[in-house]
Every structure is written in structure tokens, then in C-alpha cells.
Amino acid sequence: MANEAQPCPCDIGDRIEYGGLGQEVQVEHIKAYLSKPPVDTGKAVIVIHDIFGWELPNTRYITDMITGNGYTAILPDFFAGQGAWNPADDFFTPFFAEWVKSRNARKIDKEFDAVLRYLRQQCGAQRIGVVGFCWGGIGVHHVMSTYSDVRAGVCVYGVVKDFGDIYNLKNPTLFxxxxxxxxIPLEHVAQLTQKLKEHCKVEYHIKTFPGQTHGFVHRKREDCAPEDKPYIEEARRDLIEWLNKYV
Structure with a gap:
């Protein structure tokens, strides 16, 4: 995502070759990737993608990982057909700033409502959580500040400066x-921590992983460096454990 006056690239990292275990479906006006567990548990998770969109194999891999832990998981196109960011384009131009303005992660209610209806009516979901990465992390913060019926959220490197002043979360959220x-410099994380201490009345947890870089949970290969693998695995495990605890 863009970083203050000087945008920094949201590096696509390691684009994995992954075909996916789910299927593409139409959810009202948007497309989505849907993955279902062998046995329906009545629990579902909505995954909000980063700027590289709903078709990125890495994010579909994470969606299937969530399904493997007993959830119906759905990865909708929250850009509503506008198209994802092309890694070949230049982040250091005014074009990126304009591009991201047209895709406001805090204005996804129309798409989110459609997905909620689909999960409840078509999939029988009774308990729903949300997970998001980078741009999608901003979306998670918005959802957890707005939707009291979403039982838990996991915000993975959501850009803190784009959270605004919304810190009164409705339900438990992991950052x-x-x-x-x-x-996302550490001072931004410190500011978020202080604001949540002042305003948040529900359970939350903020965890910073040492030595890691943006995208490490879903856009870095586990075998890229021996010292990184334990943190990647730990973060993914934390994500699942948070969902298991509160959804």
C-alpha cells in the first residue's frame, strides 16, 4: 500500500503456483472463490484480499487453509470487477494513488452484505468471521467496527494510517x-495500540512478528529462509486459533 507522501510497493512476493480446491461462484453482482469443508459446521469466514485481488493464488491458498480447519471460506472480489493492481505497474506514480482511491476498503458494505446473504441463505452459515490482508486488513477493521453480527476478525498487516479514528470494535479482533x-512503521502500530486501549471494550490482541516484512503471512514462501518459516507458520496458526476461539 502507499506509505504517506512516498508510496512504497506492496511487493507481490512469491506468487505460488496453486490451483485451489474450491470453485468460483456468482454472488449477486460480484464473483467469488468458495471453498467448503467435507462436513458443514455452520461456521464461515469471509476473506478480504489485498490489492492483487481475489484471483491471487496465494490468497486462495489461505482460503483453502481456513476451510481445512472446518470453515466454509469465501474470497469475494471486493473490487467488484474493477480489476486488481498489476505488479508490473509503477507504485511510485500518481496513478497508484488514484487507483487505490477508487477502491476504498472502508466502502465495501454493498459487497459485504451480499456475501453475508449468500453465506446465510446458500451455505447455511450461522457464525461468521472475517480475515483480511493489507488492503483487506483495512476492510476487516471497518467490518469489525460496523457489523456486530460478525463474530471475530483477523486483520493481517492492515495499513494503520487508513483506519481513521474508528477504534470501538464490535467483536474480538486480532491484529x-x-x-x-x-x-506500516512500528510507531503506527504503537498508535493503534494506544487508541485501542483508550476506546475498545471487546477482546483484541496486537502481535508483531520480529524480522518479518509486509506480506509474510500469505506472500512469502515457507522455505524462502529457515529463519522466516517459524514466524509464517506461527502467524497462520494464530489466525486459525483466533477464529476457533471466537467464531
């Missing part, structure tokens, strides 16, 4: 950050 994230 995952990377120590060496050029898009």
Missing part, C-alpha cells in the same frame, strides 16, 4: 504486523 514493514 498481525511485521516488525520490518515499510508500509
Amino acid at each position: 498481525i504486523f511485521a516488525e520490518n514493514d515499510i508500509a
Whole structure:
């Protein structure tokens, strides 16, 4: 995501070759990737993608990982057909700033409502959580500040400066950050921590992973460096455990 006056690239990292275990479906006016567990548990998770969109194999991999833990998981196109960011384009131009303005992660209610209806009416979901990455992390913060019926959220390196002044979360939320994230400096994480202490009345947890960079949970190969693998696995495990506890 853009970082203050000087945008920093949201590096696509390792684009994995992954076909997916789910299927693409139409949810009212948007498309989505849907993954279902062998046995229906009545629990579902909505995954909000980053700027690289709903078709990124890495995010579909995470969606299937969530399904493997007993959830119907759905990864909708929250850009509503506008198209994802092209990694070949230049982040350091006014074009990126204009591009991201046209895709406001805090204005996704129309799409989110459609997905909620689909999960309840077509999938029989009774308990629903939400997980989001980067741009989608901002979306998670918005959802958890707005929708009291979403039981839990996991915000993975959601850009803190785009949260605004919304800190009164409705339900338990986990925030995952990377120590060496050029898009989210640690002072921003400290500010978020202080604001939540002052205003949040529900359970929340903020965890920063040492030595990691933006995208490490879903856009870095587990075998890229031996020292990174434990943190990648731990963050993914934390994500699932938070959902298991509160959804």
C-alpha cells in the first residue's frame, strides 16, 4: 500500500503456483472463490484480499487453509470487477494513488452484505468471521467496527494510517504486523495500540512478528529462509486459533 507522501510497493512476493480446491461462484453482482469443508459446521469466514485481488493464488491458498480447519471460506472480489493492481505497474506514480482511491476498503458494505446473504441463505452459515490482508486488513477493521453480527476478525498487516479514528470494535479482533514493514512503521502500530486501549471494550490482541516484512503471512514462501518459516507458520496458526476461539 502507499506509505504517506512516498508510496512504497506492496511487493507481490512469491506468487505460488496453486490451483485451489474450491470453485468460483456468482454472488449477486460480484464473483467469488468458495471453498467448503467435507462436513458443514455452520461456521464461515469471509476473506478480504489485498490489492492483487481475489484471483491471487496465494490468497486462495489461505482460503483453502481456513476451510481445512472446518470453515466454509469465501474470497469475494471486493473490487467488484474493477480489476486488481498489476505488479508490473509503477507504485511510485500518481496513478497508484488514484487507483487505490477508487477502491476504498472502508466502502465495501454493498459487497459485504451480499456475501453475508449468500453465506446465510446458500451455505447455511450461522457464525461468521472475517480475515483480511493489507488492503483487506483495512476492510476487516471497518467490518469489525460496523457489523456486530460478525463474530471475530483477523486483520493481517492492515495499513494503520487508513483506519481513521474508528477504534470501538464490535467483536474480538486480532491484529498481525511485521516488525520490518515499510508500509506500516512500528510507531503506527504503537498508535493503534494506544487508541485501542483508550476506546475498545471487546477482546483484541496486537502481535508483531520480529524480522518479518509486509506480506509474510500469505506472500512469502515457507522455505524462502529457515529463519522466516517459524514466524509464517506461527502467524497462520494464530489466525486459525483466533477464529476457533471466537467464531
